[in-house]
Amino acid sequence: MPPSHSQSRDDEIKQAIEAYLEARKGILALRREVPDRIGGKENIAGRIGQFLGLGQLPACCRQE
Secondary structure, eight states: OOOOTTGGGHHHHHHHHHHHHHHHHHHHHHHHHOHHHHOSSSOHHHHHHHHHHHHHSOGGGOOO
């Protein structure tokens, strides 16, 4: 029996997971190095969202 369409993408899924784990390591390292830019108590997705959101604020509205 041939693999289902979703099973045929297992290699792609594994590659995406590996890329995510490598990126996660990088984000955690940056958190230790520059906690004022990407630190905090939130999970990684929250930190990323906060960093991106703060980048969208006009300079006059930022509290740095």
